[in-house]
Structure formats: structure tokens, C-alpha cells
Amino acid sequence: MTAQAQGTKAPWSRILVQKDVLAGLFLIAVALLGLWLSRDYQIGTALRMGTGYVPRLLCWVLLGLGVIVLLQGLRAGAAEFGPFAEFWWRPFVFVPLSLLAFVYSIESLGAIIASALLIAVGAFAGRDMRPLEVVATAAILIGLCWAIFIWGLGLPLSVWPEW
Amino acid sequence: MGEFFSNLAIGFGVALTPVNLLFALIGCLVGTLIGVLPGIGSVATVAMLLPLTFYLEPVSGLIMLAGIFYGAQYGGSTTAILVNLPGETSSVVTCIDGHQMARQGRAGPALATAALASLFAGCIATTLIALFSPPLAKVGQSFGSPEYFSLMVLGLIAAVVLAHGSVVKAIAMVILGLLLGLVGTDGQTGGERFTFGLTILSDGIGFVPLAVGVFGVGEIIANLMSPQQGRSIVGDRIKELWPSRADFRLAWPAAVRGTAVGSILGVLPGGGATLSSFAAYVVEKKLARDPSRFGRGAIEGVAGPEAANNAGAQSSFIPMLTLGIPGNAVMALMIGALTIHGIQPGPQVMTERPTLFWGMVASMWIGNLILVIINLPLIGIWVQLLRVPYRLLYLAILLFSAIGVYTVNNSAFEVLLTALFGVAGYIFLKLEMEPAPMLLGFVLGPLMEENLRRAMRISGGDPMIFIERPISLGLLIAAFILLILVALPMIRAKREEAFQEG
Numbered sequence: 001m002t003a004q005a006q007g008t009k010a011p012w013s014r015i016l017v018q019k020d021v022l023a024g025l026f027l028i029a030v031a032l033l034g035l036w037l038s039r040d041y042q043i044g045t046a047l048r049m050g051t052g053y054v055p056r057l058l059c060w061v062l063l064g065l066g067v068i069v070l071l072q073g074l075r076a077g078a079a080e081f082g083p084f085a086e087f088w089w090r091p092f093v094f095v096p097l098s099l100l101a102f103v104y105s106i107e108s109l110g111a112i113i114a115s116a117l118l119i120a121v122g123a124f125a126g127r128d129m130r131p132l133e134v135v136a137t138a139a140i141l142i143g144l145c146w147a148i149f150i151w152g153l154g155l156p157l158s159v160w161p162e163w
Numbered sequence: 164m165g166e167f168f169s170n171l172a173i174g175f176g177v178a179l180t181p182v183n184l185l186f187a188l189i190g191c192l193v194g195t196l197i198g199v200l201p202g203i204g205s206v207a208t209v210a211m212l213l214p215l216t217f218y219l220e221p222v223s224g225l226i227m228l229a230g231i232f233y234g235a236q237y238g239g240s241t242t243a244i245l246v247n248l249p250g251e252t253s254s255v256v257t258c259i260d261g262h263q264m265a266r267q268g269r270a271g272p273a274l275a276t277a278a279l280a281s282l283f284a285g286c287i288a289t290t291l292i293a294l295f296s297p298p299l300a301k302v303g304q305s306f307g308s309p310e311y312f313s314l315m316v317l318g319l320i321a322a323v324v325l326a327h328g329s330v331v332k333a334i335a336m337v338i339l340g341l342l343l344g345l346v347g348t349d350g351q352t353g354g355e356r357f358t359f360g361l362t363i364l365s366d367g368i369g370f371v372p373l374a375v376g377v378f379g380v381g382e383i384i385a386n387l388m389s390p391q392q393g394r395s396i397v398g399d400r401i402k403e404l405w406p407s408r409a410d411f412r413l414a415w416p417a418a419v420r421g422t423a424v425g426s427i428l429g430v431l432p433g434g435g436a437t438l439s440s441f442a443a444y445v446v447e448k449k450l451a452r453d454p455s456r457f458g459r460g461a462i463e464g465v466a467g468p469e470a471a472n473n474a475g476a477q478s479s480f481i482p483m484l485t486l487g488i489p490g491n492a493v494m495a496l497m498i499g500a501l502t503i504h505g506i507q508p509g510p511q512v513m514t515e516r517p518t519l520f521w522g523m524v525a526s527m528w529i530g531n532l533i534l535v536i537i538n539l540p541l542i543g544i545w546v547q548l549l550r551v552p553y554r555l556l557y558l559a560i561l562l563f564s565a566i567g568v569y570t571v572n573n574s575a576f577e578v579l580l581t582a583l584f585g586v587a588g589y590i591f592l593k594l595e596m597e598p599a600p601m602l603l604g605f606v607l608g609p610l611m612e613e614n615l616r617r618a619m620r621i622s623g624g625d626p627m628i629f630i631e632r633p634i635s636l637g638l639l640i641a642a643f644i645l646l647i648l649v650a651l652p653m654i655r656a657k658r659e660e661a662f663q664e665g
Contacts, residue, residue, distance in 0.1 A: 019593065019594045019595055020329075020332075020594075022594055023332060023594040023595070023596050026590070026594065026596075027335050027339070030339065030342075034342060034357070037357055037359075038356065038357070041354060041356065042352065042354065044352075045624060046619050046624040046625075046626065047619055047620065047623060047624030048624075049351070049615075049616050049619065050352060050354070051349045051352045051354030051355075051356060052354075052356075054345065054612045054615065055342065055345055055356055055357070058338050058341055058342050058345075059342070061338055062335060062338045062339065062342070065331060065334060065335040065338065066335065068331050069329075069331055069332055069335060072329075072331065083593040083594055083595075084593055086388050086389055087388060088387070088388045090387075091383070091384045091387035091388055092384060092388075092586070092589065095380060095383055095384050095387070095561065095582075095585060096380075096582040096583075096585055096586055098561060099380070099561070099564075099565055099578055099579070099581060099582035099585070100579065100582055102565045102569075102575075102578055103575040103576075103578045103579045103582070104575075106569060106575050106578075107575055111566070114565075115562055115565075115566070118561060118562055118565055119558050119561075119562060122557075122558055122561050123558065125384075125387055125557075126387055126554040126557065126558075127387070127554060128554060129554060133554075133555065134558075137555045137558055137559075138558075141558065141559055141562050142562075145562060145563070145566055149566060149570070155570050156573065157566075157569075157570065
């Protein structure tokens with residue numbers, strides 16, 4: 001975990017990229033965001049708690065915990081590999097995008113097209129994807145979903161585009 | 164005693180109806196399926212199928228969801244033994260000796276032992292639930308708001324302490340969950356919190372998008388980044404299924420011990436299947452006459468943990484059903500399911516809806532039986548399914564997630580939230596921030612705030628009420644002790660050691 005080069009101080013970037021440091025920063029950021037968002041909420045008293053009482057209290061606690069985690073991370077020194085060493089941008093981008101494709105097409109274009117779009121976009125997230133396989137998978141899955149959700153359970157999903 | 168039998172009679176009366184038998188079967192099948200397939204866990208699946216239970220009777224829906232939960236334990240053992248891949252975290256331990264047994268040509272006995280040990284544990288656990296729930300619920304009924312608040316605090320702290328990883332980070336995740344749970348309209352004052360002015364958020368964040376996003380989609384993103392590992396599946400033809408007499412003699416005491424371990428640890432918040440199976444393995448290794456056999460195909464290394472994880476999974480229902488306190492992420496979702504059916508979780512569930520309660524309990528016993536019956540013959544199918552490459556599987560999971568989330572409220576917005584939580588879930592995974600405590604906090608958040616407010620109203624704004632009331636004080640002291648224990652370096656070392664055994 002601590003692989004510091006002999007005789008040299010660990011560079012800031014190495015320390016920053018350590019998971020506890022990042023986690024601590026994340027928590028602090030969320031806590032500060034929460035405190036800022038709730039800045040106008042009524043706090044009230046313990047007896048009559050306002051809208052902001054419990055949220056702000058929790059944000060302060062979260063802030064404190066975030067600082068502790070950050071300090072723990074800094075104390076642990078530089079990491080050999082950052083937590084995102086294996087990062088590959090494709091899944092990170094295309095998995096959420098596939099869901100977005102679904103979101104923006106389900107209501108206007110119906111479930112079948114939305115599902116096809118989800119699979120089409122989502123396919124870019126994978127390794128060694130072969131187009132024919134994806135098409136076949138799409139056909140099977142869409143058929144399966146139709147059978148289960150629309151025919152089997154009778155859910156009120158619009159299947160085809162509303163033209 | 165008479166009450167015990169009459170309760171079970173009510174339960175079986177409900178559980179044995181064709182509809183409920185069907186849903187138990189569906190739940191067990193789906194559960195086994197996802198337990199077998201790595202890359203999709205029971206939390207995400209229960210969250211995804213939860214919306215479908217809206218169209219059913221509450222008891223049928225819960226039976227199905229419960230079936231998924233303990234069915235996954237069975238499925239996970241199958242992959243652990245045959246492929247050395249744990250389909251569920253609780254099956255990690257089974258990989259150790261189970262896969263070795265498979266390599267030695269003893270896959271059949273390993274699988275059979277796992278199934279039988281689980282069946283035994285399931286029956287015992289169900290009996291324990293039937294025995295201990297009524298007195299526990301009675302205790303719960305005497306709880307007022309201060310006691311409830313302290314109980315929830317204890318539950319959250321215990322869940323954090325017994326769980327994996329850094330306690331500080333886990334508590335922070337609980338707080339994060341609490342905050343997310345408070346998004347929306349404040350019931351008391353009518354004020355909007357953290358809604359960014361969007362009306363769509365005034366009812367709060369749904370727990371389905373949160374759970375499916377963080378547990379399901381996040382895992383998909385992470386899995387797609389790590390290089391695919393080749394899977395070597397052992398035993399294309401499984402010869403004898405039945406364990407030998409020698410096997411039996413070693414296995415059954417281990418199963419009994421595992422059941423005991425699982426039943427106790429399962430009831431504790433943060434306990435449940437995973438912790439129980441780990442603990443049982445440690446127990447078996449310590450008690451064995453020849454510990455060097457472990458790791459090389461010792462049958463007790465399969466029987467003990469398998470019994471424990473099933474007992475643990477089922478007894479984790481106890482605090483949820485009797486007190487409304489979830490011990491793990493799946494239980495938190497079950498509470499969500501109850502709430503959506505308009506059922507307030509808590510000790511009154513048993514008295515107000517005995518058919519629901521006892522029906523569920525009886526169904527668990529039936530579910531165990533179903534699992535043994537369907538699993539052993541269907542192993543061939545499960546093995547074939549494992550050959551489906553993940554690059555196709557993840558598309559299926561994504562699509563089911565999207566549709567599942569959408570159908571909750573016919574809301575595309577919630578699918579959007581799922582995408583966001585998916586990204587967050589990936590980040591949490593990489594930064595080792597446990598998502599389960601967050602889900603627990605999320606479900607309990609609004610309840611805790613309500614109890615806190617009521618407690619303050621009772622006491623006139625005096626926080627001392629939590630300490631003045633004896634039960635509440637006791638619960639808070641227990642929480643405090645747990646925190647201290649975890650901070651002590653000696654216990655800390657033991658804890659890390661225990662987690663490294665897997």
C-alpha cells in the first residue's frame with residue numbers, strides 16, 4: 001500500500017489519488033453542499049424542529065466524519081496504485097448513457113425502441129463486442145421482456161411509438 | 164406451545180395456496196439464477212422485482228422476494244463449488260473447500276452436502292423465527308419513540324461494526340443515506356428539502372432507483388472495467404450425488420454448529436448470511452481434529468458455512484418482521500416493500516396481520532424444500548448458464564434494470580436517477596465506501612427523524628430523555644460498547660483477520 005520511492009517524498013498527486021483521501025473529500029463536498037442547500041431552512045428548536053434541524057445536524061456530522069476519513073487517508077501515505085488504476089472510460093460513459101437513451105425514448109418511442117436503443121448504446125461499454133451477437137442478444141432480450149412484462153404481467157408500458 | 168402450532172397452522176394455510184406456492188417457486192428459481200450468476204446480486208434483484216409485487220397481495224410479494232434472497236444463497240454455493248466463483252458474497256467461503264472437493268471428483272457430494280445442510284438450517288431457523296418472534300414483538304410493543312430511536316441507532320451502529328471495512332467510512336455512509344432519505348417534503352413542516360425546486364423530488368428519492376443504481380448498475384460499470392477472467396467449470400458430468408457415510412459423519416455436526424452460528428449472528432444487524440458463513444468456517448477450522456485438511460476439500464468446510472449462511476439469511480428476517488428494524492440491505496428493501504403496500508413495519512404487524520407474518524414464516528420452510536428439490540436436478544442447467552459470457556449478460560441486467568425501475572411509477576426520471584446512482588455506486592465501490600449502510604440509513608432516516616421529533620415533544624425538548632428511560636439507555640449503551648470494542652486495537656486486529664480468511 002505504501003510504496004514510496006527510496007529517499008524521495010511522495011508526490012502530491014500520488015497521495016491525493018489514495019482512496020481514503022478521495023473518499024474523505026467526497027464526503028466533505030457532500031456535507032458542504034448540503035449545508036449550502038439548506039442555508040435558508042428553518043432550524044427551529046429541539047422541541048419544535050424546523051425543516052432544517054435534522055438535515056443540518058447530519059451535514060455537520062458528515063463533515064466531521066469526512067475530515068476524519070481524509071486525515072486517515074493522508075496518514076496512510078502514497079498508494080502504489082490509485083483506486084481508479086483499472087479505469088476504462090467506455091463503461092463509465094456508455095452504461096449511464098444507455099440508461100439515458102432509454103429515458104429519453106421510452107415515452108415518445110415506446111418500450112421496444114427504447115430497449116433497442118439501450119442495448120445499442122450499452123454495447124459500446126463492453127469489451128470484445130461483436131455486432132451480430134449484440135443484435136441477436138437484443139432480439140432475444142426484447143422478446144423476453146415483452147413476454148414477461150407486457151404479455152405476462154400486463155404492465156401499462158407503451159410498446160410502440162405514439163404516432 | 165399451543166399458540167406456536169396454531170400460528171404455524173395459519174401460516175401454512177396461507178403459504179400452501181397455489182398462488183403463494185407459485186410465487187415461492189418463482190422467487191426460489193430467480194434467486195438461484197442470480198445466485199449462480201456472478202455480477203448480479205440479491206439486493207439489486209430484489210430492488211428490481213419489488214415494483215412487480217405492487218400488483219400482488221402483500222404476502223405473495225414478500226414470499227417471492229424472500230425466495231429470491233435465500234434462493235440466492237443456494238445458487239451461490241453451486242457456482243462456488245463448481246467454478247470457484249462465488250455468486251454471492253456469502254459463498255466465498257464455500258469456494259475454499261467446496262471447489263477442492265469438486266476437483267477431487269467429489270462435486271456431487273459437495274453440492275448435496277451444501278443443499279442438505281442448507282435445508283436443515285432453514286428448517287431450524289424457521290422454527291426459531293416462529294418461537295422467538297412473538298415474545299420479541301411483545302417487547303417491541305412496549306417501545307415508545309425514544310426507545311425506537313435508540314434501537315435504530317443501535318441497529319445502524321451494529322450494522323456498521325459487524326460489516327466489512329472502515330467503521331468511520333461506514334458511519335459516514337449511514338449519514339449519507341439518512342440525508343438522502345430526507346430529500347423531499349418534510350412531513351411535519353411542509354418545507355421542501357434538497358429538492359432543487361423540482362416537484363418530481365418532493366416525494367423524495369425512490370429506494371428502487373437508489374438500490375438498483377448503486378448495487379446493480381454500479382457493479383456493472385466496475386465489472387466491465389476489470390479484465391474478464393476465464394472460468395474453468397468442473398464436472399461436466401456429475402457422477403454420484405450422494406455423500407458417503409464418512410462424509411455424513413463429519414458433515415452433520417458441522418451443519419448443526421453452522422446453524423447455531425448462523426441463527427445467532429443472523430439476528431444481529433449487520434449479520435446475516437455473509438458474516439455467518441465466515442464465522443462458521445472459522446469455527447469449523449478451530450474445532451477440527453486435523454485443521455490442515457481445510458482448504459483441501461474438507462467437507463465440514465462446506466457443511467458448516469452453508470448451514471450458517473442459510474440460517475443467517477432467514478434469521479435476519481426476525482428483527483425486520485418483529486421490530487421493523489432492518490439488519491441488512493435486503494431487509495431494508497423488504498421494509499420498503501411493506502411500506503409501499505401501506506403496511507407500517509413494526510411489532511404490530513404480527514398482531515394486525517397474522518396471515519402476512521405467519522404466511523411468510525411458513526413459506527420460508529416451504530421455500531427451503533422447493534430449493535432442494537429444484538436445485539439438484541437443475542444443476543446441469545445452471546452450469547450451462549454460467550457459460551454465457553458477461554459481455555452479453557450485462558446487457559440483460561441493464562435492460563431489466565431500466566424497465567424494472569420505470570415500471571415503479573411509470574417514471575423515466577427514476578431511470579435517470581438510476582443512471583446517476585450507478586455512477587455513484589461505481590465510485591463507492593472503488594473508494595471502498597460501503598453502500599449497504601447507506602441503504603439502511605436511507606430506509607431508516609425518515610423513521611428516525613419522526614421518532615426523534617416525537618421523543619422531543621414528549622420530553623419538552625430535553626435530549627436527556629434518551630438516557631432517562633431505562634430501555635433506551637440500555638440500547639444506547641450497547642451501541643456505545645460496540646463502538647468502543649471496534650476501536651480497541653486488539654479487536655480490530657481480530658476483525659481484520661476474520662475478513663482475510665476469505
